Amino acid sequence: MTVLLTIQYDGTDYSGWQRQSNTPHTVQEVLENALERRLGAFRVITAAGRTDAGVHALAMPCAFVCDNLRIPLDRLPLALNSLLPPDIRVMSARRVGDGFCPIIDATSKTYRYEIDNSPCSDVFARRYAWQIRRELDTAAMRQAAAHFVGTHDFMAFCASGGSAATSVRTIFEINLRETANRVSISVTGSGFLYNMVRIIAGTLADVGLGKLPQERIPAILLSRDRKKAGQTAPANGLTMVGVVYPNVL
Amino acid sequence: MTVLLTIQYDGTDYSGWQRQSNTPHTVQEVLENALERRLGAFRVITAAGRTDAGVHALAMPCAFVCDNLRIPLDRLPLALNSLLPPDIRVMSARRVGDGFCPIIDATSKTYRYEIDNSPCSDVFARRYAWQIRRELDTAAMRQAAAHFVGTHDFMAFCASGGSAATSVRTIFEINLRETANRVSISVTGSGFLYNMVRIIAGTLADVGLGKLPQERIPAILLSRDRKKAGQTAPANGLTMVGVVYPNVL
Numbered sequence: 001m002t003v004l005l006t007i008q009y010d011g012t013d014y015s016g017w018q019r020q021s022n023t024p025h026t027v028q029e030v031l032e033n034a035l036e037r038r039l040g041a042f043r044v045i046t047a048a049g050r051t052d053a054g055v056h057a058l059a060m061p062c063a064f065v066c067d068n069l070r071i072p073l074d075r076l077p078l079a080l081n082s083l084l085p086p087d088i089r090v091m092s093a094r095r096v097g098d099g100f101c102p103i104i105d106a107t108s109k110t111y112r113y114e115i116d117n118s119p120c121s122d123v124f125a126r127r128y129a130w131q132i133r134r135e136l137d138t139a140a141m142r143q144a145a146a147h148f149v150g151t152h153d154f155m156a157f158c159a160s161g162g163s164a165a166t167s168v169r170t171i172f173e174i175n176l177r178e179t180a181n182r183v184s185i186s187v188t189g190s191g192f193l194y195n196m197v198r199i200i201a202g203t204l205a206d207v208g209l210g211k212l213p214q215e216r217i218p219a220i221l222l223s224r225d226r227k228k229a230g231q232t233a234p235a236n237g238l239t240m241v242g243v244v245y246p247n248v249l
Numbered sequence: 250m251t252v253l254l255t256i257q258y259d260g261t262d263y264s265g266w267q268r269q270s271n272t273p274h275t276v277q278e279v280l281e282n283a284l285e286r287r288l289g290a291f292r293v294i295t296a297a298g299r300t301d302a303g304v305h306a307l308a309m310p311c312a313f314v315c316d317n318l319r320i321p322l323d324r325l326p327l328a329l330n331s332l333l334p335p336d337i338r339v340m341s342a343r344r345v346g347d348g349f350c351p352i353i354d355a356t357s358k359t360y361r362y363e364i365d366n367s368p369c370s371d372v373f374a375r376r377y378a379w380q381i382r383r384e385l386d387t388a389a390m391r392q393a394a395a396h397f398v399g400t401h402d403f404m405a406f407c408a409s410g411g412s413a414a415t416s417v418r419t420i421f422e423i424n425l426r427e428t429a430n431r432v433s434i435s436v437t438g439s440g441f442l443y444n445m446v447r448i449i450a451g452t453l454a455d456v457g458l459g460k461l462p463q464e465r466i467p468a469i470l471l472s473r474d475r476k477k478a479g480q481t482a483p484a485n486g487l488t489m490v491g492v493v494y495p496n497v498l
Contacts, residue, residue, distance in 0.1 A: 010372045056373070077369060091369045120326060120340045123259045124305070124377065 003073065004063045004096045004248065005045075005080075007031065009056060010087040012127045012236065016053040017060075027051075027088060034083040035064065038076070042066040048102040048243040049109065052195075054235035056128065058112075059091065059242045061102045096248055105248075108172060110188040110241040113201035113233060118181035129182070130201075130237035136208030138178055144207040145174040145185070147217035148200060155224035157203070159195035159232065167193055167224070176204075183208075186241065195232055203230030252322065253312045253345045253497065254294075254329075256280065258305060259336040261376045261485065265302040266309075276300075276337060283332040284313065287325070291315040297351040297492040298358065301444075303484035305377065307361075308340065308491045310351045345497055354497075357421060359437040359490040362450035362482060367430035378431070379450075379486035385457030387427055393456040393463035394423040394434070396470070397449060404473035406452070408444035408481065416442055416473070425453075432457075435490065444481055452479030 007027075015023040019032070028045060035042055047062040071079050076093040084090070116125035117136050125131065148171050155167040171189040178184075185204060187197055203220075206212040212230055220228045256276075264272040268281070277294060284291055296311040320328050325342040333339070365374035366385050374380065397420050404416040420438040427433075434453060436446055452469075455461040461479055469477045 008369075008372045010375075058373075081369070086370070086375045087372050089369055089372050120257075120330070120338055121335070123257045123336050123338050124307075126259075126335050128373065 001067075001069065002063055002065050002096050002098050002100050003069070003076070004061055004094055004100065004102065005076075005090050006092045007060050007062060008058055008089045008091055009060070010127070011051060011054050011056045013087060014053065016055065017047050017049070017051045027057075030084065030088060031062070031080075031090075034080045037083055038079050039066055039070055041068070046102055048106055049192075049240050051238075051240055052235050055238045055240070056236075057240040060240050061106075061243050061245070063096065063100055063102045065098075094248075100248070102243070102245075105245050106191070106243045107246050108188055108190060108244045109192065110186060110243075111192070111197045112239045112241050113185040113187070113197060114237045114239070115183040115185070115201075115205065116181065117183050122181070125182070127236060128239070130205070130234050132205060132209070134209060136183060136205065137210065138176060138183060138208060140210075140214045141183070141185075141204045141208040142176050144204055144212075144214035144217050145176055147214070147221070148174055148187075152221050153224055154193055154196055154221070156220050156226055156229045157196050157199040158193035158226065159199065160226070161194055164193055169193060169196070174200075198233045198235065198238055199226075199229055199231075201233035201237065205233060206230035250316075250318065251312055251314050251345050251347050251349050252318070252325070253310055253343055253349065253351065254326075254339050255341045256309050256311060257307055257338045257340055258309070259376070260300060260303050260305045262336060263302065265304065266296050266298070266300045276306075279333065279337060280311070280329075280339075283329045286332055287328050288315055288319055290317070295351055297355055298441075298489050300487075300489055301484050304487045304489070305485075306489040309489050310355075310492050310494070312345065312349055312351045314347075343497075349497070351492070351494075354494050355440070355492045356495050357437055357493045358440060359435060359492075360441070360446045361488045361490045362434040362436070362446060363486045363488070364432040364434070364450075364454065365430065366432050371430070374431070376485060377488070379454070379483050381454060381458070383458060385432060385454065386459065387425060387432060387457060389459075389463045390432070390434075390453045390457040391425050393453055393461075393466050394425055396463070396466035397423055397436075401470050402473055403442055403445055403470070405469050405475055405478045406445050406448040407442035407475065408448065409475070410443055413442055418442065418445070423449075447482045447484065447487055448475075448478055448480075450482035450486065454482060455479035 114129035116129040363378035365378040370380040
């Protein structure tokens with residue numbers, strides 16, 4: 001049967017989601033080791049998004065196939081959590097249809113990018129937010145954000161090293177919320193290219209810092225030139241918030 | 250002149266505030282090393298509260314005396330922050346009257362104790378909150394908290410090892426706030442005995458878990474017996490929030 005887990009992790013101390021031969025400490029490897037100890041045989045786990053080193057997840061869906069589940073599904077989270085380190089938690093486990101794929105079956109994904117804009121960086125935000133001390137012009141950032149909504153070729157907002165067949169993506173919504181020195185940018189889209197959310201966040205920060213006029217965004221999109229867009233925001237501010245599967249509860 | 254610094258720190262990776270001969274990594278030592286590099290000679294720094302290992306501070310006042318301040322006061326925070334690790338920040342520096350003492354001159358101190366009461370512990374709360382998965386009866390906890398308000402002998406809520414002359418203290422206010430699986434207990438008082446806030450928080454948690462009836466608190470206070478009170482809540486949930494000095498801006 002195919003099992004969909006929803007997991008939460010603090011990515012600070014990991015080399016990202018994906019198992020790599022040269023770096024031992026990835027979320028996938030730690031989770032797979034726990035699954036192996038609890039379930040014995042299972043087929044490789046796939047996550048909805050392969051987050052980079054330092055990126056966090058509030059609710060990351062990932063799926064695996066297991067022919068003989070030795071533990072009742074409702075007790076699987078607790079059984080795994082007792083083996084997992086405190087910076088990775090399994091929040092839920094449920095059965096899904098055979099052939100379910102957390103990447104292909106997703107209709108929308110939401111990421112959040114956090115900026116700590118306090119004049120003296122907040123020590124409690126440092127693991128989870130990009131710390132920018134100079135005051136940001138959030139009105140300009142909000143105008144800039146609106147240009148990204150819709151279906152565009154996001155080639156200018158894609159780091160090299162990605163493997164996507166097309167650079168056209170749809171952004172359904174970008175929200176920018178301000179609360180007491182925090183600027184929280186949430187981006188919901190059909191899917192994202194490599195580093196796309198971090199380059200969008202970095203470009204919005206450049207607009208907020210007055211380095212880039214907001215009205216230049218449409219031309220940057222049309223250029224398909226990475227060098228025209230803004231900086232790549234650091235990984236620690238990024239969190240995968242959630243994924244929608246229309247055919248799963 | 251006497252300088253009052255307000256600092257913020259994430260206590261997770263420190264052996265508490267106070268410099269100790271056998272443990273090198275204390276907040277005081279790290280701060281004093283930065284002060285020494287920037288200012289040369291200064292007289293030993295005193296904090297309003299000597300927080301234990303793992304306890305945090307949102308705004309901890311501490312004072313030092315320096316005869317020859319080589320850096321303008323308004324630039325001292327930035328000058329120190331450039332030397333300090335990211336889990337300690339100096340938020341402000343101001344001159345106070347000679348003879349000012351951050352302990353004696355305080356008229357009230359506020360600590361906050363955070364509990365993460367989500368059924369599946371929140372990875373982002375683990376450094377800053379006590380994780381209790383079983384649902385807490387917060388109505389009973391609120392009733393229990395009210396018994397602590399006022400002037401009492403808090404001997405039953407004091408760990409051995411303290412050096413206070415008297416165990417009588419006044420609690421001005423205890424607030425218990427609930428927001429989405431978080432229980433936040435804030436305690437404001439004239440001063441606190443060794444581990445007093447953590448034993449109060451642990452006792453409130455025992456009430457919330459149904460281990461201790463809330464109406465027993467007055468008798469526990471009267472007993473002056475530490476064994477009658479509840480458990481000591483773990484250090485990581487505790488944060489020094491602030492201190493009031495009536496004669497300082």
